[in-house]
Amino acid sequence: xxxxxxxxxxxxxxxxxxxxxxxxxxxxxxxxxxxxxxxxxxxxxxxxxxxxxxxxxxxxxxxxxxxxxxxxxxxxxxxxxxxxxxxxxxxxxxxxxxxxxxxxxxxxxxxxxxxxxxxxxxxxxxxxxxxxxxxxxxxxxxxxxxxxxxxxxxxxxxxxxxxxxxxxxxxxxxxxxxxxxxxxxxxxxxxxxxxxxxxxxxxxxxxxxxxxxxxxxxxxxxxxxxxxx
Amino acid sequence: xxxxxxxxxxxxxxxxxxxxxxxxxxxxxxxxxxxxxxxxxxxxxxxxxxxxxxxxxxxxxxxxxxxxxxxxxxxxxxxxxxxxxxxxxxxxxxxxxxxxxxxxxxxxxxxxxxxxxxxxxxxxxxxxxxxxxxxxxxxxxxxxxxxxxxxxxxxxxxxxxxxxxxxxxxxxxxxxxxxxxxxxxxxxxxxxxxxxxxxxxxxxxxxxxxxxxxxxxxxxxxxxxxxxxxxx
Numbered sequence: 001x002x003x004x005x006x007x008x009x010x011x012x013x014x015x016x017x018x019x020x021x022x023x024x025x026x027x028x029x030x031x032x033x034x035x036x037x038x039x040x041x042x043x044x045x046x047x048x049x050x051x052x053x054x055x056x057x058x059x060x061x062x063x064x065x066x067x068x069x070x071x072x073x074x075x076x077x078x079x080x081x082x083x084x085x086x087x088x089x090x091x092x093x094x095x096x097x098x099x100x101x102x103x104x105x106x107x108x109x110x111x112x113x114x115x116x117x118x119x120x121x122x123x124x125x126x127x128x129x130x131x132x133x134x135x136x137x138x139x140x141x142x143x144x145x146x147x148x149x150x151x152x153x154x155x156x157x158x159x160x161x162x163x164x165x166x167x168x169x170x171x172x173x174x175x176x177x178x179x180x181x182x183x184x185x186x187x188x189x190x191x192x193x194x195x196x197x198x199x200x201x202x203x204x205x206x207x208x209x210x211x212x213x214x215x216x217x218x219x220x221x222x223x224x225x226x227x228x229x
Numbered sequence: 230x231x232x233x234x235x236x237x238x239x240x241x242x243x244x245x246x247x248x249x250x251x252x253x254x255x256x257x258x259x260x261x262x263x264x265x266x267x268x269x270x271x272x273x274x275x276x277x278x279x280x281x282x283x284x285x286x287x288x289x290x291x292x293x294x295x296x297x298x299x300x301x302x303x304x305x306x307x308x309x310x311x312x313x314x315x316x317x318x319x320x321x322x323x324x325x326x327x328x329x330x331x332x333x334x335x336x337x338x339x340x341x342x343x344x345x346x347x348x349x350x351x352x353x354x355x356x357x358x359x360x361x362x363x364x365x366x367x368x369x370x371x372x373x374x375x376x377x378x379x380x381x382x383x384x385x386x387x388x389x390x391x392x393x394x395x396x397x398x399x400x401x402x403x404x405x406x407x408x409x410x411x412x413x414x415x416x417x418x419x420x421x422x423x424x425x426x427x428x429x430x431x432x433x434x435x436x437x438x439x440x441x442x443x444x445x446x447x448x449x450x451x452x453x454x455x456x457x458x459x460x461x
Contacts, residue, residue, distance in 0.1 A: 055435065058434065058435040058438040058439070059396075059431040059434050059435055059438075060395075060396035060397070060398075060399035060410070060434055061396065061399075062396075062399040062400060062402070062403075062410060063399055063409075063410055063413070063427055063430050063431050063434060064431070066410070066413070066414070066417075066423070066427050067423075067424070067427035067428060067430075067431060070417065070423035070424075070427065071423045071424030071425075071426075071427050071428065072424075073423075074421075074422070074423045074424045075424050160292075160293075164294070164295035164296070165295070166295075167295035167297040167298060168295075168297060168400075170297075171403060178295075178297065178298065182301075185305065189309070190309055191301065191302075191305040191306045191308070191309055192302060192305075192306035192307065192309040192310070193309070195298055195301045195302045195305070195306050196302065196306070198298055199290075199294040199298045199299070199302065202293065202294045202295055202298065203290060203293045203294055206293040206294075207293065
């Protein structure tokens with residue numbers, strides 16, 4: 001299939017999927033942290049969370065990827081000799097990609113999560129406190145499980161954007177399906193065929209995610225009433 | 230000092246040229262994208278499946294695939310076909326600026342069409358009933374009531390789309406254009422100062438983003454004043 005490049009592209013697709021899933025795990029962690037910071041009553045923490053969300057969302061993904069990947073590597077190698085380490089440090093593009101995407105989408109998710117936390121009635125957290133739960137217990141036992149339902153639509157959106165944005169990591173040399181398609185296109189001089197194939201694979205990925213997350217949303221909304229207009 | 234911003238200061242003209250290219254691509258693609266989005270948005274609210282389905286398919290496919298793939302399909306992909314290379318359109322399709330603007334316009338048209346369709350569907354039914362009671366025809370209803378009201382109410386969401394588009398234009402640097410990101414890439418490879426080069430690009434985008442947010446705030450105050458919460 002595809003002049004024998006079918007299997008290489010599928011391998012790339014697998015890498016894309018793994019990259020997206022791992023980055024999302026990092027992004028969810030950072031997003032929860034960011035949302036907790038922004039909602040915190042401590043002023044400098046909430047300012048820190050707000051700066052993170054505003055600055056990252058104000059800069060294009062591609063620039064952040066280039067900045068973290070090339071710039072980060074550059075800085076590490078400028079700093080390393082000062083710490084007495086003289087070999088050139090090469091950052092693995094997969095790890096760099098995961099942290100870059102996680103860092104970027106953590107900012108977007110922190111906004112989603114903040115909105116979702118704010119949608120939970122105040123009485124819930126107060127009731128938890130009245131039962132003698134600590135702040136952390138209230139956060140993880142009462143707020144997070146209820147927040148998920150409000151966050152799913154925003155999460156779905158962010159997941160789709162993240163999946164599509166992973167294509168940009170190919171620019172810094174990670175061999176995902178976009179990178180594989182580019183090499184195949186250069187070798188066979190049939191760019192349209194390969195980019196169309198990759199577009200199809202991305203469409204499958206986004207369609208499956210959409211269906212799965214819609215199911216999840218239904219699961220998490222069990223027992224809530226929706227009023228028809 | 231481990232940072233060297235002197236070089237950046239000297240390359241400022243390159244960055245400013247990049248700002249102009251970014252703004253040019255942004256404005257062209259937004260204008261054509263919006264012009265395409267209005268008919269598409271109207272198709273998306275149609276009850277007839279023959280009208281609705283093609284528009285749905287278009288927005289679904291465009292929104293389900295990465296911008297980078299769409300750009301590569303148009304810029305590199307179309308050259309694969311003899312017919313395109315020999316047609317009178319080839320001078321256009323071999324230009325990176327044209328391909329970038331085309332790809333971005335197609336992309337934003339799909340997102341804007343969905344925004345507009347959502348806004349049209351959310352039209353208060355009283356407005357439509359009132360227009361019908363006044364004896365307006367279908368086209369007059371669309372021209373005078375539905376579109377003006379829906380376009381206004383789409384403003385907050387559309388401002389997000391415009392900012393997303395500003396960020397998307399950075400992909401133009403991948404197809405050789407020297408926009409802000411392209412300028413940063415040039416500086417980065419000429420002087421090997423990637424960190425300083427890209428952080429400067431980031432600052433430029435941040436400023437442009439803030440300016441756009443400001444402009445849309447003004448526009449909302451102008452056109453959405455009637456929906457603002459009443460001042461006490």
